Amino acid sequence: MTEQPASLKGLDLLAEIDRLKRERNAVILAHYYQKPEIQDLADFVGDSLDLSRKAAATDAEVIAFCGVRFMAETAKILSPDKTVILPDMDAGCSLEDSCPPDQFAAFRAAHPDHIALTYINCSAAVKALSDVIVTSSSAEQILSQIPAEQKIIFGPDRHLGGYLARKTGREMLLWPGICIVHQAFSETELLKLKAEYPDAPVAAHPECPPHIVDHADLVGSTRAILDFALASPAETTLVATEPHIIHQMEKAAPHKRFIGVPGGDGNCNCNMCPYMALNTLEKLYVALRDLEPRIELDPETMAAARVPLERMLDMAGGTVGQGDVGRPKLAGD
Numbered sequence: 480m481t482e483q484p485a486s487l488k489g490l491d492l493l494a495e496i497d498r499l500k501r502e503r504n505a506v507i508l509a510h511y512y513q514k515p516e517i518q519d520l521a522d523f524v525g526d527s528l529d530l531s532r533k534a535a536a537t538d539a540e541v542i543a544f545c546g547v548r549f550m551a552e553t554a555k556i557l558s559p560d561k562t563v564i565l566p567d568m569d570a571g572c573s574l575e576d577s578c579p580p581d582q583f584a585a586f587r588a589a590h591p592d593h594i595a596l597t598y599i600n601c602s603a604a605v606k607a608l609s610d611v612i613v614t615s616s617s618a619e620q621i622l623s624q625i626p627a628e629q630k631i632i633f634g635p636d637r638h639l640g641g642y643l644a645r646k647t648g649r650e651m652l653l654w655p656g657i658c659i660v661h662q663a664f665s666e667t668e669l670l671k672l673k674a675e676y677p678d679a680p681v682a683a684h685p686e687c688p689p690h691i692v693d694h695a696d697l698v699g700s701t702r703a704i705l706d707f708a709l710a711s712p713a714e715t716t717l718v719a720t721e722p723h724i725i726h727q728m729e730k731a732a733p734h735k736r737f738i739g740v741p742g743g744d745g746n747c748n749c750n751m752c753p754y755m756a757l758n759t760l761e762k763l764y765v766a767l768r769d770l771e772p773r774i775e776l777d778p779e780t781m782a783a784a785r786v787p788l789e790r791m792l793d794m795a796g797g798t799v800g801q802g803d804v805g806r807p808k809l810a811g812d
């Protein structure tokens with residue numbers, strides 16, 4: 480944990496966060512890539528789809544979103560009357576950065592016979608220019624509901640789009656964005672691990688490039704990876720996504736071994752998301768205390784972005800986020 484700023488010295492942060500949460504009638508939502516101490520105090524931990532559903536269904540007045548900005552913006556778009564706070568407003572995403580709204584609008588205009596199926600990892604302005612939003616856990620199901628003759632632009636993640644195209648045989652025009660974290664996984668390091676643990680299955684996120692995904696026994700969202708690792712009879716699982724998710728695996732199955740695939744040459748921290756890492760307990764405390772930084776979006780953009788997001792929730796079906804269902808707190812909570 481980082482050292483506490485002088486002004487917060489002596490505070491029992493966990494107790495203070497709990498007190499403020501009750502005072503503010505707040506719910507704390509966290510993504511699986513958050514630091515363990517944040518995952519452990521959250522009311523709900525999930526993948527992007529689960530978190531969107533939860534944000535749309537909560538009764539709380541304040542949503543404290545421990546994730547990245549596009550996730551908190553999604554919560555605001557789906558619950559516009561609620562106050563949505565993000566501990567660090569600089570928690571962005573390389574996929575969002577790769578897709579500036581003006582360039583995306585020009586790309587759409589150049590292909591007027593295509594609809595835009597857009598990954599949720601993008602700005603509210605890009606969502607507003609899209610027809611249907613997808614997450615990694617809902618993309619295939621949604622794609623299967625779009626008539627075969629309909630031409631599709633898929634952005635901003637070219638690896639997720641390419642994976643879907645290969646798996647379904649559906650041709651799509653791909654926006655050339657990437658996730659800097661999943662792009663960095665090393666095939667060499669993965670092959671070394673596979674040689675060392677020949678019985679270990681590999682679970683990979685579809686944001687990984689083909690040279691990683693092609694070695695995977697399961698390709699899926701963070702929640703799908705977690706479910707797979709817990710259900711697998713194997714003693715060891717190799718995990719090709721941001722390694723903070725391993726915290727949930729170790730809590731639920733302490734007798735098993737989960738190994739994060741390294742990035743780069745195996746000696747860097749480049750398999751960790753630098754944006755997710757910006758959120759800390761201290762910043763969460765301050766955000767709950769001050770109700771800042773908070774997500775503010777212009778009403779027109781919000782209204783336009785809500786349409787493709789609601790289409791996603793309709794087309795993805797399911798019940799997560801309604802009431803208290805969804806991925807529950809795991810063993811040891």
Ligand code: 13P
Binds near residue numbers: 614
């Ligand atoms: P999930 O929807 O799988 O949680 O993905 C979120 C994300 O940002 C992965 O990099």
Ligand code: SF4
Binds near residue numbers: 547573600755
């Ligand atoms: Fe964006 Fe990649 Fe971080 Fe996910 S892991 S938030 S896609 S930069």
